[in-house]
Amino acid sequence: MTQLNISLDFDELTEAITKSDMNTGMKGLAIAVFNAYMEAERDQFLKANRYERSEDRVDSRNGYYDRDFRLAIGKLKLRVPRTRSGQFSTQLFEKYCRSDQAFVLSMVEAVVNGVSTRKVTNIVENLCGEQVSKSFVSSVMTRLDPEIKKFRERSLTYEKFPYLYVDALYLKVHEESRVVSKALYIAQGVNSKNKREILGFKVTGVESEESWSSFFRELRDRGLRQPIMVTSDAHAGLKRAIQKEFPGTSWQRCTAHF
Numbered sequence: 001m002t003q004l005n006i007s008l009d010f011d012e013l014t015e016a017i018t019k020s021d022m023n024t025g026m027k028g029l030a031i032a033v034f035n036a037y038m039e040a041e042r043d044q045f046l047k048a049n050r051y052e053r054s055e056d057r058v059d060s061r062n063g064y065y066d067r068d069f070r071l072a073i074g075k076l077k078l079r080v081p082r083t084r085s086g087q088f089s090t091q092l093f094e095k096y097c098r099s100d101q102a103f104v105l106s107m108v109e110a111v112v113n114g115v116s117t118r119k120v121t122n123i124v125e126n127l128c129g130e131q132v133s134k135s136f137v138s139s140v141m142t143r144l145d146p147e148i149k150k151f152r153e154r155s156l157t158y159e160k161f162p163y164l165y166v167d168a169l170y171l172k173v174h175e176e177s178r179v180v181s182k183a184l185y186i187a188q189g190v191n192s193k194n195k196r197e198i199l200g201f202k203v204t205g206v207e208s209e210e211s212w213s214s215f216f217r218e219l220r221d222r223g224l225r226q227p228i229m230v231t232s233d234a235h236a237g238l239k240r241a242i243q244k245e246f247p248g249t250s251w252q253r254c255t256a257h258f
Helices: 010-018 024-046 101-112 117-128 134-152 209-221 236-245
Strands: 061-071 074-083 163-175 178-190 196-204 229-232 250-253
Touching: 024 061, 024 074, 024 134, 163 196, 163 236, 178 209, 196 209, 209 236, 229 236, 236 250
Parallel strands: 163 229, 229 250
Antiparallel strands: 061 074, 163 178, 178 196
């Protein structure tokens, strides 16, 4: 596999993203980011985390109220935190006065990259236009984990994907205080509206027939039906895994790799 340096036209990418159909997983992640941000805001206002006993506490939690918030990706129903005294007021809506295109791009990048702390920092800073502390981002990350897991493990039975594109990119990742090379498997499917969706991604240490087969089985376990055609590069192990896991499916070599 070749290692790629990718250059993107962000104006073109923004237009493509904001005009495309965003799936429920992306909306769910957007809602989680906003809700987590407001929750962290309330923690800072109270000077105490949930269930924490603190002499510095200035107020107490008092549930939430629902508020609709419209972005380019659609209308989101948010849970806005309240306090007992009513003195807390989120700054999120006031600060979010810029175009939401940067936020949409950050969300897409976050999903593809597994939502690292650095990516969440970028999202929050695009969201609010100001720098945030590591502890603040960590509190947001804790609340995002369930949404990321939900996106990566979501059922694929809602749509039939007759065409599948698969590839691996090699990335440098931190692992036990070392920087190592890892393969990121990505599967994209073409849906009934002829639009591509990211169906799954997985980080693995080595690219092989066994690891590709395992990746395909995970997609099938989530409800992926037999595709008509799979497009990929000519990696021998990948080709064998496609033939093994999708018998009868046609294979086509990617012209870009060729």
